Amino acid sequence: MCVESDGCELEGCGSAPEVRTLSGSMSAALKANPELRACKPGQKFRAALLRCGSPAAAAGILSFGNVLNYMDRYTVAGVLLDIQRHFKVTDSGAGLLQTVFICSFMVAAPIFGYLGDRFNRKVILSCGIFFWSAVTLLSSFITKEYYWVFVLSRGLVGIGESSYSSISPTIIGDLFTSNKRTVMLSVFYLAIPLGSGLGYILGSSAKDVAQDWHWALRVSPILGMTAGILILVFVPEPDRGSVDPSTSHMRTRTSWLCDMKALLKNRSYMFSSLGSAAVSFATGAFGIWIPQYLVRAQEVQGTVVSKDSLIFGVITCVTGLLGVVIGAATTRFCRQRTDRADPLVCAVSMLGSAIFICLIFVVAKKSIVGAYICIFIGETLLFLNWAITADILMYVVIPTRRATAVAFQGFTSHLLGDAGSPYLIGLISDALQESYATSVLWQFLSLGYALMLCPFVIVLGGMFFLATALFFLDDREEAEKQRKQLSRSPSAVKVTK
Numbered sequence: 001m002c003v004e005s006d007g008c009e010l011e012g013c014g015s016a017p018e019v020r021t022l023s024g025s026m027s028a029a030l031k032a033n034p035e036l037r038a039c040k041p042g043q044k045f046r047a048a049l050l051r052c053g054s055p056a057a058a059a060g061i062l063s064f065g066n067v068l069n070y071m072d073r074y075t076v077a078g079v080l081l082d083i084q085r086h087f088k089v090t091d092s093g094a095g096l097l098q099t100v101f102i103c104s105f106m107v108a109a110p111i112f113g114y115l116g117d118r119f120n121r122k123v124i125l126s127c128g129i130f131f132w133s134a135v136t137l138l139s140s141f142i143t144k145e146y147y148w149v150f151v152l153s154r155g156l157v158g159i160g161e162s163s164y165s166s167i168s169p170t171i172i173g174d175l176f177t178s179n180k181r182t183v184m185l186s187v188f189y190l191a192i193p194l195g196s197g198l199g200y201i202l203g204s205s206a207k208d209v210a211q212d213w214h215w216a217l218r219v220s221p222i223l224g225m226t227a228g229i230l231i232l233v234f235v236p237e238p239d240r241g242s243v244d245p246s247t248s249h250m251r252t253r254t255s256w257l258c259d260m261k262a263l264l265k266n267r268s269y270m271f272s273s274l275g276s277a278a279v280s281f282a283t284g285a286f287g288i289w290i291p292q293y294l295v296r297a298q299e300v301q302g303t304v305v306s307k308d309s310l311i312f313g314v315i316t317c318v319t320g321l322l323g324v325v326i327g328a329a330t331t332r333f334c335r336q337r338t339d340r341a342d343p344l345v346c347a348v349s350m351l352g353s354a355i356f357i358c359l360i361f362v363v364a365k366k367s368i369v370g371a372y373i374c375i376f377i378g379e380t381l382l383f384l385n386w387a388i389t390a391d392i393l394m395y396v397v398i399p400t401r402r403a404t405a406v407a408f409q410g411f412t413s414h415l416l417g418d419a420g421s422p423y424l425i426g427l428i429s430d431a432l433q434e435s436y437a438t439s440v441l442w443q444f445l446s447l448g449y450a451l452m453l454c455p456f457v458i459v460l461g462g463m464f465f466l467a468t469a470l471f472f473l474d475d476r477e478e479a480e481k482q483r484k485q486l487s488r489s490p491s492a493v494k495v496t497k
Contacts, residue, residue: 055175058235059184062168063191065129065227069161070195071202072136072220073101076154077288078203078313081295082213087147091292091447095426097154098288099419104158106414109166113407114256116167117400122235124163126228132160133224140217166407173394173402174238181394186328189386193320193379196287200313259401263408268343268396268475271468273409275346276389277416278461279382282357282454284418285425286379289451290360294371296444297364315376323383331388340469342392346385347465353381354455354462361448382458385465392468396475398482425450 076083076097084094115124139153169188176184203216263269291312327345334341356378363370390406397405425447432446 055236056184058175059172059187061227061230061235062125062172063188065125065164065224065231066168066188066191067195067198068129068220068224068227069132069164070192071199072132072157072224073161074196074199074287074313075203075216075220076199077291078200078310079207079213079216080288081292082207083150086144086213087150088144089147091426091429092423093147093426095288095422095424097151097422098284099423100151101154101158102284102414102419104155105162105165106411106419108159108162109407109410109414110404111407112163112166113404116170116403116407117259120237121167121171121403122231122237125167125235126232128160128163129224129228129231130160132157133221133228135160136217136224137221140214162407162410165410167403169390169406170403171235171238174399175236181391183328185390185394186324186387189390190320190324192386193316193323193383196283197313197316197318197320200291200316201310204310204313256404259404260408262401263397263405266396266475267471268468269393269405269409271464271471272343272346272389272392273412274416275350275385275461275464275468276409277413278350278457278464279385279389280413280417281421281457281461282382285421285451285454287418288422289425289429289447290375293364293444293447293451294368296440296447297371298368299440300365300444301368303368311372312375315372316379319376319379320383323380324387326380327384327386327388330384331391340472342388342395343465343468343472346388346392347462347469349381349384350458350462350465353378354458356381357455357458358452361452364448365444392472396472396479398479421454425453428453 080094080097083089083097087093112124112128135153135156139150139157142150142153169185172184172188173181199220202219203213206216206219207213209215294312327349331341331345334345338344356374359374360371360378363374393405393409394402428450429447432449433443
């Protein structure tokens, strides 16, 4: 491998048919030039760094950053009981932490979607990850008299993380295509359950080691800043749509208003976004309240175990891995039999998930092990559709408005999903507890009754994915026509839908 303009030949170039450079590639004949000098100190190291800039390495780094995004988000959930005791807040007050986070996240998402379709994406990603890391670290020093400042800090973290979630999938979409893109997006979205589970594990473990829950918020910021540096150094900024079929170099030729009008008319995109909102509603509520629910279940049984957050975190990691892998494999298998495989797999998995989630609240009073089994199966089925939903978006939305589409889908998912579900569940639980505030059994039952709202929302989400299947082929064909138009007329194309 040779480095451009260094005037040196690095070991191993002689057998390469093409020489990779910092700016692209150069002719292999260059290696035969007798005037090439010996390597200067550090040039082999630079060449090794170039190998780390491959699309697969970039996707791995972006996936690592996504793990940290969700790990930071659910570290708070892992020590939620300690936060409640420290700041002396009720269930609804604790649920407000996640609601404020999600509200700021979803408001910022369209802004970052607009920026991501028009400016350097990896710079925006890095700034966002540095910002939330710094805020999280500083929030660990807030004293118990200032709970409102702690709530505000979670809102600021949501803004930083919004930039990452809105833009990073579009970079992966511009590095890969077809089944390989499905695999890479599956790896990327595996970070959601994996990072969420690690958040519980990190929160409870750091608290136990340091004997202070504040230390749970002081580990992920260091890792976050590391990820930001890796993104700046190794992740490329690919041309938008460069790997899509029938396209060449594409530029944004439409206004933000035009993009939004087209997305609102895209039936597959809108229905899949509503289905995604149902998933967010359930995962947002479960992520905050299931560990608390299991603690109360054990109090009713008289066998309290203090490791529920840790156990739930491990289950979330494992089910996330299984769900995303099974989802990708099932979709690839079903595509051989129907072109509507993507939305149909999402619909069936959600309907199956609703059954096992209902069973959690039936068996939890008598058997914690039975509850964990139902959680395991229900979460696995629920996590099947994370990557598939992103792949649906890549098929039915043209490359130059994908960041806007991802951001608006995130906005919709959070607005109708986990922006309100943690607080709503806490509010219902508080209202049900008013009559029997001192009853341990009623505290357990009231939270369970509130959480029963989730399986009904999941069934509704399954219906939305069935609706997506009705329009998926027509919308995918329309998106392909628009890509061809952009490729043929790069100077002045007006794309509408």
